[in-house]
Amino acid sequence: MNELAKNLNADLLNHNPHVYYLLSDLGKQLYYPKGILSQSAEASKKATRFNATIGIATENNVPMHFDHIQKTLPGYHPEEVYPYAPPPGKMELRKEWGKKLLKDNPSLHDKNFGIPITTNALTHGLSIAADLFVNEKDPIILPDKYWGNYQSIFHVRCGGVLKTFELFDQDGKFNVPAFRTCLLEQKQTGKAIVLLNFPNNPTGYTPYEEEVQGILSAILEAAEAGINVVVILDDAYFGLFYDDCVKESLFGKLAGFHPRVLPVKIDGATKENYVWGLRVGFLSFASESKEILDALEQKTKGLIRGTISSSSHLSQTIIMHSLQSSEFEDEKQKKYGLMKKRAMKVKEIVSLDQYKEVWSYYPFNSGYFMCLRLLQVDAEKLRVHLLDEYGIGVVAINSTDLRIAFSCVEEEDLEELFELIYRGIKDLVEKEV
Ligand SMILES: Cc1ncc(COP(=O)(O)O)c(C=O)c1O
Numbered sequence: 254m255n256e257l258a259k260n261l262n263a264d265l266l267n268h269n270p271h272v273y274y275l276l277s278d279l280g281k282q283l284y285y286p287k288g289i290l291s292q293s294a295e296a297s298k299k300a301t302r303f304n305a306t307i308g309i310a311t312e313n314n315v316p317m318h319f320d321h322i323q324k325t326l327p328g329y330h331p332e333e334v335y336p337y338a339p340p341p342g343k344m345e346l347r348k349e350w351g352k353k354l355l356k357d358n359p360s361l362h363d364k365n366f367g368i369p370i371t372t373n374a375l376t377h378g379l380s381i382a383a384d385l386f387v388n389e390k391d392p393i394i395l396p397d398k399y400w401g402n403y404q405s406i407f408h409v410r411c412g413g414v415l416k417t418f419e420l421f422d423q424d425g426k427f428n429v430p431a432f433r434t435c436l437l438e439q440k441q442t443g444k445a446i447v448l449l450n451f452p453n454n455p456t457g458y459t460p461y462e463e464e465v466q467g468i469l470s471a472i473l474e475a476a477e478a479g480i481n482v483v484v485i486l487d488d489a490y491f492g493l494f495y496d497d498c499v500k501e502s503l504f505g506k507l508a509g510f511h512p513r514v515l516p517v518k519i520d521g522a523t524k525e526n527y528v529w530g531l532r533v534g535f536l537s538f539a540s541e542s543k544e545i546l547d548a549l550e551q552k553t554k555g556l557i558r559g560t561i562s563s564s565s566h567l568s569q570t571i572i573m574h575s576l577q578s579s580e581f582e583d584e585k586q587k588k589y590g591l592m593k594k595r596a597m598k599v600k601e602i603v604s605l606d607q608y609k610e611v612w613s614y615y616p617f618n619s620g621y622f623m624c625l626r627l628l629q630v631d632a633e634k635l636r637v638h639l640l641d642e643y644g645i646g647v648v649a650i651n652s653t654d655l656r657i658a659f660s661c662v663e664e665e666d667l668e669e670l671f672e673l674i675y676r677g678i679k680d681l682v683e684k685e686v
Pocket residue numbers: 373374375376377400450453454487489521523524529534
């Protein structure tokens with residue numbers, strides 16, 4: 254093992270061995286090399302005469318570039334666009350996102366967390382977490398309604414096994430006892446990887462305060478039973494909360510919660526700020542110990558350097574300016590208003606008496622989606638029928654559940670959408686009779 258990795262592991266063992274034991278084999282091997290980038294970072298501070306370190310080109314003291322590209326980017330200085338961004342992201346952007354986390358999550362105020370590390374959006378952040386913590390056959394504890402790509406990220410790539418518990422209990426609340434049982438089953442191995450996503454994809458559910466207290470007490474019980482728990486919080490749809498569900502990430506509550514609990518927050522501008530293709534996300538660790546935060550950051554940087562090297566500089570610059578813009582809050586609020594109105598309208602429509610015989614729906618109060626539970630027809634058959642006969646695209650999650658992204662349907666079109674889904678169901682029922 255490389256000496257730098259050994260030193261980082263020693264730091265983890267000295268300052269909180271539970272965090273060390275949570276790491277995967279790959280996680281233990283990782284370190285950030287003192288290679289070209291470190292030397293170049295040093296040179297950028299001290300090499301005042303010539304800086305001939307890094308693999309870009311310069312001309313007239315600015316990064317060399319094509320005028321025909323620069324002409325399309327009049328608002329941006331070449332320096333903010335063309336050079337590589339550092340592997341963990343532009344520091345100014347990272348700090349800006351850190352400020353946002355504090356503002357959005359009051360529970361974080363007296364807690365210790367690392368400066369968010371920039372990722373190439375959330376999928377990348379999740380894959381970093383998988384690489385850091387998941388070994389072959391490690392169970393990943395998550396609700397049975399989850400984003401399908403978790404299979405590729407945690408199972409196909411890293412060999413983890415998705416171990417699901419029922420998201421909802423009989424009353425349509427987060428099923429704390431099922432979660433608790435699943436978690437405590439890890440007592441033998443002493444390691445649990447928990448993956449929680451609120452607002453949830455596909456259901457659009459975020460728990461209420463009482464359920465959150467239940468989740469926290471299950472995690473505390475597991476930690477007190479000697480289980481080291483890494484809690485990966487996929488906050489992709491953060492902020493889109495439409496009722497009195499909790500409005501902050503569990504990250505704030507889990508920071509400084511117990512030495513055996515390591516919270517990892519994965520979030521980003523993708524969905525929150527409607528910039529899906531810009532690919533800017535963040536990964537943040539919380540720990541009481543500065544040394545732990547530093548060692549985890551070094552390992553994460555090593556991983557980024559060895560995979561994508563760094564994320565798009567232009568995208569980071571755009572997001573940074575957006576966060577600093579005086580128009581940000583106002584526009585964000587307006588878009589939130591639009592999304593909330595659509596969610597409320599959907600709730601009104603899907604609850605109508607006339608639809609009760611064909612579907613029920615899972616509780617939803619946040620995010621981009623809601624999920625119908627079909628009572629009479631197969632979801633995949635309906636999906637295909639809706640596409641072929643009505644030109645309507647929806648997602649079949651399994652044989653009963655149909656996910657509808659109301660995020661991309663105008664409010665005035667929602668009634669028609671659900672009426673056509675209803676008609677599609679009726680067509681299939683009649684065909685079968
Ligand atoms: C729950 C959840 N997490 C993460 C992602 C991925 O986000 P990104 O586009 O930032 O990689 C998605 C995208 O659909 C998602 O639904």
